[in-house]
Amino acid sequence: MVVGVLALQGSFNEHIAALKRLGVKGVEVRKPEQLLTVSSLIIPGGESTTMAKLAELHNLFPALRDFVQMGKPVWGTCAGLIFLANKATGQKTGGQELVGGLDCTVHRNFFGSQIQSFETELPVPQIVAKEGGPPSFRAVFIRAPAILDVGPDVEVLASIPLSAIETINSNPAIQKEEESEKKVIVAVKQGNLLATAFHPELTADTRWHSYFLKMVPEIADGTSAIVPTSTTYQSPVERPVIDFPIYQ
Ligand SMILES: NC(=O)CC[C@H](N)C(=O)O
Numbered sequence: 001m002v003v004g005v006l007a008l009q010g011s012f013n014e015h016i017a018a019l020k021r022l023g024v025k026g027v028e029v030r031k032p033e034q035l036l037t038v039s040s041l042i043i044p045g046g047e048s049t050t051m052a053k054l055a056e057l058h059n060l061f062p063a064l065r066d067f068v069q070m071g072k073p074v075w076g077t078c079a080g081l082i083f084l085a086n087k088a089t090g091q092k093t094g095g096q097e098l099v100g101g102l103d104c105t106v107h108r109n110f111f112g113s114q115i116q117s118f119e120t121e122l123p124v125p126q127i128v129a130k131e132g133g134p135p136s137f138r139a140v141f142i143r144a145p146a147i148l149d150v151g152p153d154v155e156v157l158a159s160i161p162l163s164a165i166e167t168i169n170s171n172p173a174i175q176k177e178e179e180s181e182k183k184v185i186v187a188v189k190q191g192n193l194l195a196t197a198f199h200p201e202l203t204a205d206t207r208w209h210s211y212f213l214k215m216v217p218e219i220a221d222g223t224s225a226i227v228p229t230s231t232t233y234q235s236p237v238e239r240p241v242i243d244f245p246i247y248q
Pocket residue numbers: 044045046047048049077078079080082108109142143144145
C-alpha cells in the first residue's frame with residue numbers, strides 16, 4: 001500500500017515531493033473511501049479552520065477518526081497537528097472539528113501571526129537520530145501552533161526555548177507560558193501518531209519523513225512493496241535542488 005497525504009489544502013504537494021525523494025509514492029487523499037487504499041497518512045500544514053471545513057464537506061471526519069483508532073500511522077504537521085489534538089485553544093469563533101486521538105492541548109497560533117513565522121535549528125530527537133545526519137535540523141514554523149500540555153502516553157520529541165523567539169514579548173500566550181515554563185513542546189509521538197508543529201516537508205532534510213515511514217509496520221518489517229530508496233541521511237548539498245522553496 002502507498003502512503004496517503006490528505007490533499008484538501010496546504011502543503012500536501014511538498015510532502016509528496018519529500019516522499020518521492022525517498023523513493024516512496026505518496027497519494028492524494030480527498031475522499032473517505034480513499035483512506036481504505038492507504039496504510040498510513042500524512043496530514044499537512046495549511047490552515048486548520050479551512051481544512052476542517054473542507055474535511056466536513058467531504059464527510060472525512062468519521063473515516064479519519066476510524067483510521068486513527070485502527071492504529072494506522074498518522075503524521076500531522078502544523079495544521080495536521082491541530083487536527084490530531086484532542087483539544088485546541090485559540091480557535092476561531094465556533095471552534096472547528098478535530099480528528100483527535102493525540103492526548104494533548106494545542107494552541108492554534110501559539111507563536112503569533114503569519115509575520116511572526118520563523119526558522120530555527122533544533123536538536124534531532126533520539127528516535128529520529130537513527131536516520132543519521134547532523135545532530136540538529138532546521139525547523140520551519142509558519143504561524144505555528146505549539147503543544148501546551150500532554151497526557152502520560154505522549155512522548156515529547158522536541159521543544160523550543162521561548163527565549164529563542166523574538167516575538168516573545170508581543171504574544172500574551174507566550175508570556176503566560178514563559179512564567180511557568182521556559183520551553184514549549186513542538187513535536188510528539190503517541191503510539192501510531194506523530195505530530196510536529198514545524199514543516200519538515202519545506203526543507204531538504206528528509207529524516208522526519210524516513211522516520212515516519214519506519215512507523216509503517218510493513219515498511220519497517222520489509223514486507224511492503226514500498227522500499228524507500230534512501231533510508232540514510234543525504235546531505236542537502238549533495239542532493240540536487242528539487243524546487244523552490246525547499247530550504248537548503
Ligand atoms: N502552517 C500551519 O499549518 C499553520 C496552522 C495554523 N496556525 C492554523 O490554525 O491552521
